[in-house]
Amino acid sequence: MRPRSNFHSFAVFAVVAFLGACASTPTYTPAARQGGAGYSEQRIESNRYTVTYRASGSANAQLLEDYALLRAADLAIANGSEWFWVDRRTLDDGNSSYGGPSVGIGVGGGSWGGRSGGSVGVGINIPIGNGGAQQARSATLDIRFGEGPKPDDANAYDARETAANLRSRLPG
Known part of the structure; x- marks a missing residue:
């Protein structure tokens, strides 16, 4: 039996590491179960939600927050709102x-x-x-939908513009 070369061992290790990295990169999908990886929301009132994006392990905190923002924008659009306001942001x-x-x-x-x-x-x-890069397991946003003109404030987001911008640059 021929011994493995160092190159062969390295190549196998590199492929396994690459596949592992790909598998752990979060994508914009709903959570399959409560507490699972993906986005979820909880309705608080007719115009208020808590939106969470959870990774299967530790991931880039900015990516998790962007996925939570995308879900917030999608919810605002689905509820007929043109904009939404982020009351609170939490990284875990x-x-x-x-x-x-x-x-x-x-x-x-x-x-x-x-x-x-x-x-x-x-x-x-x-x-x-x-x-x-800061790492986190989840990002949670407390949001409320707005009516009328969007306030000129960093916590107020145009739902359609936010969704389009995030979808153009985020994976999955």
Whole structure:
């Protein structure tokens, strides 16, 4: 039996990594079940909704918020509104811990066979790999539909224009 070459092993690893990355990229689809990946909404009042876009794992936070905005625009259009207002935005990263660099100190000791010893260790953690983009598991928007002229405010969105712009640049 012939041994595998390093190139062959690398090629297999590269294909698996590529397929894994493709599989984890969120797309604009409805959630198949409550709490599943995709968009979902909950009606609060006739003109108020909570819209959530959830990824299957951690993903680019801006992409998740854009998908939630797209769903908000689609809901506004479906409800006959020309614009919508975002009252609140929430990103959930899956934990509340700090994701930046950190330093840890550990102290240990023990004995074995009548001998004892101690140690002190210092560790440094510097997160790498996400290109500086904020990661999240979900983005949630509290929205309400508006009537009449759209306010000139950063939280007010023209539903048709927002949907067209986001669809032109988002995957899936």
